[in-house]
Amino acid sequence: MNIAIVGATGNVGRKMLEVLEQKKLPIDQLYLVASAKSAGQKLIFNSKEYEVCNLETYDFSKAEITFFAAGGKISERYAEKAAKLSTIIDNSSFFRMDKAVPLIVPQVNPEAINDLKKNIIANPNCSTAQLVIVLKPLHDEFDIKRVVISTYQSVSGGGKAPMEELIEQTKLSLDNKKIKSKNFTKQIAFNAIPHIDVFVDDGYTKEELKMVNETKKILDKKIELTATCVRIPVLVSHAESLNIEFEKSFSLEKIRSLLNNAVGCEVYDKREDGGYITPLEAEGKNETYISRIREDKTKKNSINLWIVSDNLLRGAALNAVEIAELLIKKKNG
Numbered sequence: 209m210n211i212a213i214v215g216a217t218g219n220v221g222r223k224m225l226e227v228l229e230q231k232k233l234p235i236d237q238l239y240l241v242a243s244a245k246s247a248g249q250k251l252i253f254n255s256k257e258y259e260v261c262n263l264e265t266y267d268f269s270k271a272e273i274t275f276f277a278a279g280g281k282i283s284e285r286y287a288e289k290a291a292k293l294s295t296i297i298d299n300s301s302f303f304r305m306d307k308a309v310p311l312i313v314p315q316v317n318p319e320a321i322n323d324l325k326k327n328i329i330a331n332p333n334c335s336t337a338q339l340v341i342v343l344k345p346l347h348d349e350f351d352i353k354r355v356v357i358s359t360y361q362s363v364s365g366g367g368k369a370p371m372e373e374l375i376e377q378t379k380l381s382l383d384n385k386k387i388k389s390k391n392f393t394k395q396i397a398f399n400a401i402p403h404i405d406v407f408v409d410d411g412y413t414k415e416e417l418k419m420v421n422e423t424k425k426i427l428d429k430k431i432e433l434t435a436t437c438v439r440i441p442v443l444v445s446h447a448e449s450l451n452i453e454f455e456k457s458f459s460l461e462k463i464r465s466l467l468n469n470a471v472g473c474e475v476y477d478k479r480e481d482g483g484y485i486t487p488l489e490a491e492g493k494n495e496t497y498i499s500r501i502r503e504d505k506t507k508k509n510s511i512n513l514w515i516v517s518d519n520l521l522r523g524a525a526l527n528a529v530e531i532a533e534l535l536i537k538k539k540n541g
C-alpha cells in the first residue's frame with residue numbers, strides 16, 4: 209500500500225506520521241507533500257529520511273490513499289481531482305457536510321465507509337470527534353434529547369502558527385512588553401477568547417455550527433445541540449463541559465460502566481482533589497477521558513460531565529489513520 213500526506217510538515221501531518229509508525233500499517237512507499245517553501249526538507253519516518261515534495265508538481269496516482277491536512281482551500285482546489293487517482297481522507301472542513309462524502313469516526317459510524325461516492329472521506333472537526341465518541345454509547349442506551357456544550361480549546365486546533373504565537377505572547381507578557389496578536393482576535397496569553405472561526409449571521413461562530421451539524425450527521429439528526437466554543441491558552445488538547453438530557457432515566461453507575469467499556473473512552477472520576485483529567489494529561493494519549501460525571505438536579509434525566517482529548521490525535525491524525533484502517537479492511541474483504 210502506498211500512502212501520501214498532503215500537509216506533512218504541519219501539526220496534523222507530523223502527528224499522522226507518528227500514528228502511522230505506531231500502528232505499523234503496511235506501507236510500501238510514503239509520499240510527504242507540502243508547499244513549495246518546504247520542498248526538499250527532510251522528515252523522519254521509521255528511522256528513514258523522506259524528502260518533502262511540492263504539492264504543485266506532485267502526481268496523485270502514486271498512492272492508493274492520500275491524506276489531506278493542509279487546510280480547506282487546498283482540499284477545495286486539489287481533492288476532487290486527486291480522488292480520481294487515489295482515495296482521499298480529508299482533515300479539512302471543506303467536504304464534511306457534502307451529502308456524497310461520508311464523515312466518519314470509526315468507533316461511531318464505521319458503516320458509512322460503504323457509501324463512498326466521490327472517493328473522498330471526511331474527518332470531523334477536532335471538538336466533534338471527541339464529543340461523538342462519548343455521546344454514542346450514551347445515546348444507544350438512553351436516547352439523547354439535547355446537549356449543551358462549552359468548549360475549552362487549545363491553540364494547536366488552529367495550526368502550528370498559533371502555537372508559536374502563544375509561546376511568544378507568554379514571554380512578551382511576562383517581560384511586560386507590548387503584544388500584537390496575529391492569529392487571534394485578542395491577546396491569548398493569560399486570557400480566554402469566546403470566538404473560534406468566523407461569525408455567522410445569527411451570532412454563532414462557524415466552529416459552533418460545525419459541532420452541531422457534524423454531530424447530527426455522524427450520530428443522529430434528531431439530537432438537539434447548542435455550543436459555545438472558547439480558545440484558551442493551552443498548547444494541546446481540547447476540553448468540553450457537557451450538559452446532556454436523555455429521553456430515558458439513567459443511573460450514574462450505568463453511565464460510568466458504559467463509558468468505561470466504550471472503545472476510545474476512559475473514565476477517570478474520583479470526586480477528590482486532582483481526581484479528573486486535564487488537557488496536559490491528555491496530550492499524547494489516544495483516549496478521550498471523562499471526568500466530573502454528576503446528575504444535573506435542575507432537570508429531569510440530565511447529567512453534567514467533563515471530557516478531554518488530544519485534539520491532534522483523536523480530533524485529527526488518529527481518527528484519519530483509523531479511517532485508513534477501515535478502508536484497508538474493506539479492500540481486503
Ligand SMILES: NC(=O)c1ccc[n+]([C@@H]2O[C@H](COP(=O)([O-])OP(=O)(O)OC[C@H]3O[C@@H](n4cnc5c(N)ncnc54)[C@H](OP(=O)(O)O)[C@@H]3O)[C@@H](O)[C@H]2O)c1
Pocket residue numbers: 214215216217218219220221241242243244245246247263276277278279280282299300301332333334364365366367368369519520523524
Ligand atoms: N489542528 C487540529 O486540531 C485539527 C483537527 C482537525 C482537523 N484539522 C485540519 O487539518 C488541517 C491541517 O491543520 P494543521 O493544524 O496541521 O495546520 P498547520 O500546522 O498550519 O499545517 C498546515 C500544513 O499545510 C501545508 N500547506 C499550507 N499551505 C499549503 C500550500 N499552498 N500548498 C501545499 N501545502 C500547504 C503546510 O505546509 P508548509 O509547512 O510547507 O507551509 C503544512 O504542512 C486543517 O484543514 C485543519 O482544519 C486540524
